[in-house]
Amino acid sequence: MFQLNTSVPDLRLVLAEPRYADALFQLVDRNRSYLRRWLPWLDYNLTSDDSQNFLRNCQANYAAQTQLNTLMFLGDELVGTTGFNHINPINHTAEIGYWLGEDYMGQGLMTAATAKIVEVGFERYHLNRQEIRAMTDNAPSRAVAERLGFTHEGTLRQAAHQYGEYFDLENYSLLKSEWQAK
Secondary structure, eight states, X not given: OOEEEOSSTTEEEEEOOGGGHHHHHHHHHHTHHHHTXXXXXXXXXXXXHHHHHHHHHHHHHHHTTSOEXXXXXXXXXXXXXXXXXXXXXXXTEEEEEEEEXXXXXXXXXXXXXXXXXXXXXXXXXXXXXXXXXXXXXXXHHHHHHHHTTOEEEEEEEEEEXXXXXXXXXXXXXXXXXHHHHO
């Protein structure tokens, strides 16, 4: 079983697999109004079957080495997700995506979990560059990137479209040489 321990006791990352569909759907459904502000896919995840299809795609993309999606468990409770939404093996780059249930915010969980993903990216996937993109007004997501030492490269104007509106994204990156220097 694929499992990664983090610096937070009892917080572990588990490979996204279809057997977690019910737990994932319940977490999404409980946090739907909170997450809607930043995530465009909520209207496509309306049932446990939708979560199962998503997790099947995660599994297939993991096998193809184009994604690494993990589920964050605190003890036995699913609290969020983190991983690589897209891995580009030719350029040795990846884009990190994450979200956390509202009840678990402010505890350092996402920073610890994403720090482990960054480590895996540089050590196991031999990446040279990792990126995080967050909506301009998503202060918690931007704070994770900044706490992990990512460099703010600029604003991608109207680069995101969700629920009929365009939003600016802030682009952050971390190079392997910068990570190694820490």
